[in-house]
Amino acid sequence: MSAGLVTGVALLGALAGRAAVPLARRFIGLPGGPRAVNSSGALPPGRPGGVAAAAVSGVERPALRHAVPLVGAVVFAGLAVARGTDAALPALLLTATVGLALAVVDLACLRLPDPLVAAVAGAAALGLVPVALAGGTPERLLAALAGAAVSFAGYVLLALLPGARLGFGDVKLAAALGLPLGWLGWPTLGLGLLLPHLLNGVVVLALFAAGRVERDTPLPFGPAILAGAWLAVLLA
Template sequence: MSPEVVGAGILGLLVGSFLNVVAHRVPLGESVVRPASRCPGCRTEIRRRDNIPVLSWVLLRGRCRVCSSPISVRYPLVELATALLFAGIAALVGLTWALPAYLYLAGIAVPLALIDLQVRRLPDQIVLPSYAVALVLLTVASAGTGDWAALLRALVGGVSLFALYALIFVVKPGGMGLGDVKLAGVLGLYLAWWGWDALAVGGFLAFLIGGLIAVGLILFTSAGRRSKMPFGPAMLAGAFLALIVAAPVGDWYLGLTGLST
């Protein structure tokens, strides 16, 4: 395993601990900086030695050191998931100029998915600043590689995917939320910077994954066809999957059409 993958995984553990705070506090309108993390039972501030990602939860057996109140297993699972996502991104992107940009995307994906699943909302506090951050990081990546065409492609892709989702939002009211439209623009930037094939595949996979989830919920839960279902996680999953499969899928399609070289 390469050093950048290991390093990204360790960084993911640390970032995941903070993302737990973000996912919990942002929907409540609370600051993610103050106060420090506290036990949900006795409200005692968690000591630094008890705030080591995953390890502290295991050593404390999932309970507060002071009052023994249970601490949800969600916390270490989010930390582990973030570590795996960061490591996967590092393995895919490599130690390149683009790595910080895609690690940032992974970092916002975790709380956005959690919040959308929990409260059916994609907060502007996370999505809107991501436009500026993504543009800065992708510009740095293009400057570092000299691939300015990728940045232009990202701008076109961001506008295009935003426009597509906005059209669906207008034509089919209730089909998706305005937060989905805003997130589409961010994902369009990242997917198109990666390549036109990633943009096309990522856009398609979002609806495919969303449809499969909806069918599963209707078949195995009490959800009905008119039930409001979070689409953000499907959009994010489709985007990350597209980064992996877009190139082979694109080659396969071109082979079918006889356009491949």
């Protein structure tokens, strides 16, 4: 892909990042009545509105509003450089668009709302099915489904381990991202399963060394799952 096209895709990524913040805000709280949401987007019993109000305030910080478009530009440009000749690139970009909003929500309130996770899976399927049919390779859809199943099973086992901090929102997100990762092949899927844990470990160690977190501090894992999948695609 030419430098001009990569730049254009990066600008689209910046626009996607800009749109991610107001989209994320819809799943954190609403004007006049901020509310915290659980993994399905519903109000958990006994959850004080002040928690969601603080999360909404964090999403509205100027630093975050400027950072997310930059991240979007980098994510889109990376995909364009790595997969520029791949007919599945639009599917990957569409999946990344929803992923940006999902990362913002998880960073703000440690939640991965089901509607957004379903949108990640839908974006991947919506983009990959036409590519498979047009290219005469429907078997690749089976590989994508197998990737989702393997990701789901692996993360369920990890979530059920004693002391595990994975939530079932993380499990469902991993399964959704298993669709495009499985489409790209087993080595890519393997990297997509491994890299999130390596990335999260580095971040946790850095935060712990800096005195920003304690051993029992809850931290979002969704951004690591998304970042690991992105890196796996780049390295495929």
